[in-house]
Amino acid sequence: EDQVTQSPEALRLQEGESSSLNCSYTVSGLRGLFWYRQDPGKGPEFLFTLYSAGEEKEKERLKATLTKKESFLHITAPKPEDSATYLCAVQEGDSSYKLIFGSGTRLLVRP
C-alpha cells in the first residue's frame, strides 16, 4: 500500500535554530513530491515540487531535497513566522492527478 510518513509529528525550535523535517514514501514509481505549508484555519499553500532523486529547491529559509526513498525540508535560521504545519504529498507514476498526503509536521519557532 502506498504510504507517506512524516517525522517528527511536532517540532519546537528556537529562532535561528536550523533543523530538518522528513518525508519518507513508498509508492510504485514517483512522479512528483510536493511540499505544502498550512497555517491554522487556512488551506495548504504550495511550496515546492521535486521530480527526481538529487533534485533540490530553495525558497527563502527553506530548502527541499529528494532521494529515492525520502525528502527533507531543511529550515535554516527559522523565524517565528515559519511556524506552521508542513505537509508532504506524493504523486505516483501512473496517476496524473492523485496526491497522497502525509499527516504533517507541526513546527513552532519560538522567539
Place this chain on the structure above:
Amino acid sequence: DAGVIQSPRHEVTEMGQEVTLRCKPISGHNSLFWYRQTMMRGLELLIYFNNNVPIDDSGMPEDRFSAKMPNASFSTLKIQPSEPRDSAVYFCASRGLAGNNEQFFGPGTRLTVL
C-alpha cells in the same frame, strides 16, 4: 490575482440537514479537486473534475455526498443528509494546464454537524 474562493467559511448544521459547499476555482484552471481534512485521516481526495467532468469520485464516502461542476468557474459539494461524522474541513483546490500537478487550495469550509 484571486485564489480559490470557497463559501461558506464556517457551517454549523444539525444532523439530517442538507449542506452545500461552494467553490470558485482560479480563473483559467481546468482541474478542480474536493478534499476533506480531519485529525484522524488527514487530507483525503473526495472527487476530481477535469474540464468540468467528474473523472474520479472514488473518494466520495457515501451516496450522501454528491458534487457538481456546471461550468468552469463553479463547483458544489452537497451532503444530504448530513451526519456528525461528516464534521471536517472541506477544501477545494484547482490546477492549471501547465502539465505539472501543482494544486492550489482554497481557505476551506469548516463543517460542524451537531
